[in-house]
Amino acid sequence: MKRDAIAKKEFRYNLKKHAPLYFFFIPSILFVLIFKYVPMAGLVMAFKENPRMLAAATPVQAILKADWVGLENFQEMFSNPEIMQAMRNTIIISIQKLVFVFPIPIALAILISELRKGAVRKTLEITMYVPHFLSWVTVGGIFGAILSENTGLVNNVLETLGFARTAFVSNKDTVRGVLVTSHAWKNIGYSSIVYMSAILALDHNQFEAARIDGATKWQQILYVTLPGILPTIAVMFVMRVGSLMDAGFEQIYVMYSAYTKETIDILGTYTYRLIRDAGLRPQYAMSTAVGFFNGVIAMVLVLSSNYLSKKFLKNGLW
Amino acid sequence: MKKLLAIVLLLTMVLSMTAAAETLKDFERVDSFNAMVTNGGVADDVFNTQTLADTIRQATGYNVQFTQLPKSDVDTTVSNIFMLKENYQYVFVTKAQFNMLVAEGVLAPLTKYVNASANLKEVISEIGWGSATFDGEIYAIPNSDPRECTSKGFYFRKDWLNEYNQQNPDAQIAMPSEENGYSMSVSNFTKMLEFFQTKVNAGGKALCIEVDPASSNYTEDKPVFLQTILPAFGINSEWADVNGELTYILEQEGFEAYAKYMEGLFDKGLIYYQATKNDTNAVNSLMNDMAGVALVSHTKPYSLETNRAPEGTTDLDNFVDEVFAGYISALVADEHEGDASAVRVWSKKTYNQYIVCPVYNTEAQTAAVVDYCDSKLDKDLFLRLTIGTEGETFYVKDGGYYPILPKFNDEMNLADKFLSGTREADYAEYWLARTRKTAAQGRMFGMINYNIDGTGIMDPIHMIPSIDTVEENLATARNAVVESLILTIFNTEKEFNLEEVQKLWNSKKGEKIEEAVNEWYATWEYKDTYNNVKPL
Structure with missing residues (x-):
């Protein structure tokens, strides 16, 4: 009881002391409430028949008027082999990106932080960030041109070396590699910013002490840098796992073809196609069911990765 | 005497009221409205300040503000207009969109206005009006392709x-x-x-x-x-x-x-x-x-x-x-x-474009939209709005219309984006200037x-009206077939197998689609006259 009173007093004191800071916090809270929580009310559509939005006075009325169908939408979803295939692809592509791409920015940040010459370092940083600001349409175009079966640079080189030409982007066996590579090319530079900031924030006395103790550069990285940025790595890892069900809609959209549907059609593109095929009669109910399921899996992933992160790395998001 | 006067007065009133509905000009009309038109590839302010836009405003007397549909995701935009009751009184839609909107009951009926028009009924063919009619009521002004041709x-x-x-x-x-x-x-x-x-x-x-x-x-x-x-x-x-x-x-x-x-x-x-x-x-x-x-x-x-x-x-x-x-x-x-x-x-010569009015328009707004479309079909004005002025933007040679470049491109490039119904017979000839x-x-x-x-x-199939089974399943079934054909015909690893593709088509409700299509086709009045050329 006494502890509660102290805590309350402390909270009131903090509130008073940091009032201006809390004031700045309001827009963020409002943003999350309006754009993240309020729309969740729409999840009821997953348990209703498809609402007739056009005929109703308002979209909300259309949703309210639609009949409840229980788990019918989910049953239909799980009985559809295309959705199951899309789910498999989503997970596989996301895991490939996580395994192959996630460690690169960490290594890159460490390498850049070890560079002595400021000019080289700045140039490298800027050139690495640029791809992040290119749209997927542009990146798709660049990779399409470089990897083109008929005229692409890569195939020209391969042919010169005696290999057969390959349609990398429109071959179901190679396209995932293209996805991972282009994702890495576009994002590793930008993703390394977080780790570079974390490295810069490390206490340089530790490096000095390590040097005095005779630690090699490799040992400094292994025993000072990496443990120092481990909390950042853990947070980034949990966040990345949280978005595992988003395997990169835009990227896949620009590289999609009938040839590669089997291996790169993900939940996002499947849902999109569901809406596109239906024209002016979007399948809101089914799309919501897919999205809902997607969200539940993502939540489970975040909770479990946070638990594992806390258990093994002693750090987590909360 | 009083009785006689009363009867005469009453008759005069009735006659004047009947006369009032004879032309579009007699309907109460607003003098300005917002139009959602097809994309012309320029910014909206550029579109609105086109010479053509000004000509149309001056000639029709309506102050129309044009907004262009986006280039992609048009269905969503059109859907949102009607779902959110956006402030557009005139909306350009495709056939598929028209079919859907009319089935959902969100379009204003236009029959009484079209019947009172000076040009519309006369210059648009019966088959065109048929394509814009649902349950005996006209719900759109149809825009036909200029002529039967292959592109x-x-x-x-x-x-x-x-x-x-x-x-x-x-x-x-x-x-x-x-x-x-x-x-x-x-x-x-x-x-x-x-x-x-x-x-x-x-x-x-x-x-x-x-x-x-x-x-x-x-x-x-x-x-x-x-x-x-x-x-x-x-x-x-x-x-x-x-x-x-x-x-x-x-x-x-x-x-x-x-x-x-x-x-x-x-x-x-x-x-x-x-x-x-x-x-x-x-x-x-x-x-x-x-x-x-x-x-x-x-x-x-x-x-x-x-x-x-x-x-x-x-x-x-x-x-x-x-x-x-x-x-x-x-x-x-x-x-x-x-x-x-x-x-x-x-x-192909289809009716794939329609001008529609949302059901939430006021009567005066809908009357104005139809009158606007009707006015644009006056013979001289229609010529001016489609290929411009003779000697300036086009010339006539051997009875054919030819563009004068670059002025034709500068002034008339977006002409088709302003169309709201055509003088079908004339347009078939005018349009050829675009191919020249x-x-x-x-x-x-x-x-x-x-x-x-x-x-x-x-x-x-281009003339099919809104049928639920077709609307809901055709796109999905066709897409599945197309994908399957790409993967078999244009792929060395898999072999084409007609039975498998037919099975796929049927698994996507192909048979039901065919049944629904033929229910309509059996009663379609133009069935025997639609194609003059017979297969070999």
Whole structure:
């Protein structure tokens, strides 16, 4: 009881002391409430028949008027082999990106932080960030041109070396590699910013002490840098796992073809196609069911990765 | 006396009220409204300040503010207008959108206004009004395609074909010309491709099949049904009247032979199938000698032909490439080789654009929209709004309309975006000016449409009204079929199997779609008159 009173007093004191800071916090809270929580009310559509939005006075009325169908939408979803295939692809592509791409920015940040010459370092940083600001349409175009079966640079080189030409982007066996590579090319530079900031924030006395103790550069990285940025790595890892069900809609959209549907059609593109095929009669109910399921899996992933992160790395998001 | 006066007064009132509904001008109308129109590829403020926009405002007396639909995701935008009751009183929609909106009951009925119009009823054909009618009520002003024609044909390397003929004097391939109706037989076409394969640059293929540049990766409107090749196998439209029933292409006799023929060409390495929009397209393939044949639209010849113009050619607009560029309107079966009367061309004259009013419009707003559309159809004004002014933007030669460039392009380029109903008979002639912007385009259009009145066959499915089963399932079923065909015909690893594709079509409710389509077709009043040209 006494502890509660102290805590309350402390909270009131903090509130008073940091009032201006809390004031700045309001827009963020409002943003999350309006754009993240309020729309969740729409999840009821997953348990209703498809609402007739056009005929109703308002979209909300259309949703309210639609009949409840229980788990019918989910049953239909799980009985559809295309959705199951899309789910498999989503997970596989996301895991490939996580395994192959996630460690690169960490290594890159460490390498850049070890560079002595400021000019080289700045140039490298800027050139690495640029791809992040290119749209997927542009990146798709660049990779399409470089990897083109008929005229692409890569195939020209391969042919010169005696290999057969390959349609990398429109071959179901190679396209995932293209996805991972282009994702890495576009994002590793930008993703390394977080780790570079974390490295810069490390206490340089530790490096000095390590040097005095005779630690090699490799040992400094292994025993000072990496443990120092481990909390950042853990947070980034949990966040990345949280978005595992988003395997990169835009990227896949620009590289999609009938040839590669089997291996790169993900939940996002499947849902999109569901809406596109239906024209002016979007399948809101089914799309919501897919999205809902997607969200539940993502939540489970975040909770479990946070638990594992806390258990093994002693750090987590909360 | 009082009674008599009262009766006279009453009669006068009744007569005046009846008279009030006789013309559109007698309806209460607003003098300004907002219009959602199709995309013209310019910013909205540029669109609104076009000379044409001003001309329309002045001539009709209506202050119209135009907003353009986006280039992509148009369905969502249109859907949102009606769902969120956005402030547009005039909305441009496609046929599919019209069908959906009318079925949902969100369109204002226009019958009484159209009946009171001065021009609309007269200049738009009955079949057009039929397509805009639902349960006896008119719900839209239909915009027809300008004329029955085909917009695509095969471009081929004429110089390479000449070379083949020189090398094979005893087995020459007849050059497509008026004599053979710009056709070629299937066997000759194959021989030509095989020869072209030896002429293309390393990595190239004889025939390029490109993704429709207007489609998204997901539209799946990908060219698996090659309209220039299919007539040789007896297939003249995706849905065709077979013994009085509309039959989908998979069920039409000849489709299996077509698919196997295409598969054979692909397996022989003669076809480059553009898989995604990022891959090299037809024009680039042809320009870089990476292909010798491609299905192209009549808007492409200018780039293709001027690309090989002799150095120093200055008047490119009037340049025609007689050396390198040839065109084929359609292939014919081997037994009809050289027979112009055996040529059949996939043609089209659809009503795919409609002007509609939301049901939440006030009566005065709807009356104003219809009056606006009606006013624009006055003969002189319509000419001015479609091809401009004689002597300034167009001239007349031998009864045909020709553009005066560059003014025609500068002033009339967006003219079709302002259309809201057409004087159908006049527009068929005016529109040809657009196909004569360059000599190269005019030449190709003329060749692929040579004798189109005697060769063109249209697909009745374009005239189908809103039917739930069709709306809900056709796109999905068709997309599944197209994907499956891409993966079998244009793929060396899998073999085409008609039964499997038919099974897939039926698993996507194909049979139900066919049933619904034929329920409508059986009662369609234009069933026997829609196509004048009969299949072979």
